[in-house]
Amino acid sequence: MSEKQVIISIGREYGSGGHAIAEQIAKNKNLPLYDYNMLQSIADEKEVNVSSFEKYDEIPKIPFVSRTVRGFSNSPEENLAQMQFEFLRKKAESGESFVVVGRCSEMVLKEFDCMIPIFVLGDMEAKIERIMRVREVSREKAMQLIKTHDRMRKSYHNYYCTGKWGDSRNYEMSINSSKIGLEETVKIIEAYIEKR
């Protein structure tokens, strides 16, 4: 008998290590991880070069320069987002288990009972330190990156979803990775997945 389907959706604040946590969980559970690599799969399916998608990934649609007519939008950001949502839905419908990072997945896959939505946040000081270390940037730059990325993610998420980005009511678990470190955070999330 095949194993029960499980979809782990991980939303994250920039610098919280949410992506690294998702990678570790995917590795431990031997599951595919879907993040920006979705673009390559979509590009392969459409027989186009992935580079044309990259700059529009997880970017909010720009107000005042976008218009929607009969459900068609001129916004490349919105069209790509919809393609990614469709990709995730198809994967979920196929019965595949996977880990997905961001992309409004906790809302897009809400109808799937096997989907476990998790949000990883962090203390500002810990996030700054992590970004300075990982990106090799100054403190000011790290602060600026956190501010910009979180604003973009929030705007992207809140445009497509009814629930607000980071609002604990949209997730089964919201966890601060700064308090116990990434490794322990992974363990706690995995323990929750096992129990559920």
Added chain:
Amino acid sequence: MVTKMCAVIIFLVMFALIITDKFERHLVTLGCGAATLIVVFGFCMHSMDAVVETLNVHNIFTLGFWYEAGSASESTGGINWATIIFIVGMMVMVEGMAKAGFFRWLCMAIAKLVHYRTIPIFVTFMIMSSVLAMFIDSITVILFLAAVTVELARLLKFNPVPMVLAEVFCANLGGSATMCGDPPNIIIGTSLGYSFADFITNTGVIAGISLVIVVVFFYFCYRKQLIQSEGSADEKREYPSPASAITNKKDFAVSTVIFLVAVVMLVTHAQTGLTVAFIGLFIAIVTLLFSWKDAGKILKGVDYKTALFFVGLFVVVGGLEQTGILVTIASFIEKISGGNLKLMVAIIIWVSAVASAFIDNIPFAATMIPVIKSLAQTTGADLSVLAWALSMGTDIGGSATPIGASANVVGTSVAAREGYPIGWGTYCKANVPATILVLLISTIFIWLRYC
């Protein structure tokens, strides 16, 4: 003064909400239309007559609404029901045609006719886009044309983006040629009493000249990108057969005949006296009668939101009209042009074009009609000349940006969904110069012919 301010505020709020794209535009215009009825006509003017005049329902029950013996014109005040009935009627016909596979068949047949060579496809699709858009709404034309273009691009290994952009431009250009091609023209025609023949012999000539120049322009713009794939067109490939596009032969034949009947009725409506409202309703009824089994599906496919958008829009513009604010705008244009017709034409074309490049050209055209009417009355200028200027400005100006016209939005969206996202830079690179080119042609043509 308070009345004028309320009407202007409601109008500006409507435009702002349409631009933000936060709410569906029919909800915006209906909400603002209700606000106009309650606040402007009710609280400020205490005028039931203004409400009745703006709702304009009584007009539908007059003979002149369906049949015009002379050159009578549709009432300009309030909801332009003729435009709405015609647009919905044509939507029903187009739904029937699409269901039967007409558009896909036409695209594939033309591609086959030119032996699937990239450059000939590029040229013929541009012309086809213009010709179809003369009679059918540009959204439908581009929806099918862009989809087939991407399909052929994948097969023939060329980049479909230049072709989609050129098709979008030509659809807007084709729409400007006739009374029924583009919503601003339908509103202008029904509001001011111009016929299909009036449009085709005026804006149609400008569009025809422009099409020739634009085809050459786009060829030189994109030839390098398209010629690259031209060499590989001889490879053995499985080409889709045009016949495979036809879902049902009987439906296909019927929808083609109905389309041709619609074209004949539109072309001859000045002679027969049948109004566009009659033609729209007649065509819709005939389509539904012949496809009665699928009537439900066809009616479901009709975009009622657009009809509701028009209802709300006309009420808001009716509010502006009742308060006399549009006459003030007309006086302002008269003042700065000093009554010079050439200057008035230039102002109308270029201001309409710039506005239509960024905001929906339908509300803009609806607002400008009372303005040009007032302008013609006060300056003695020929109203038709101002109407052609308004038509070309609003129809062509919308081609400049990805959000200027519905066809642009649909074309770029279809391309993006197939893996070819089109940003503002790519879009504007060729379409802004092409727009300026056609606007220059229009201005010079109108100056030489009428001023």
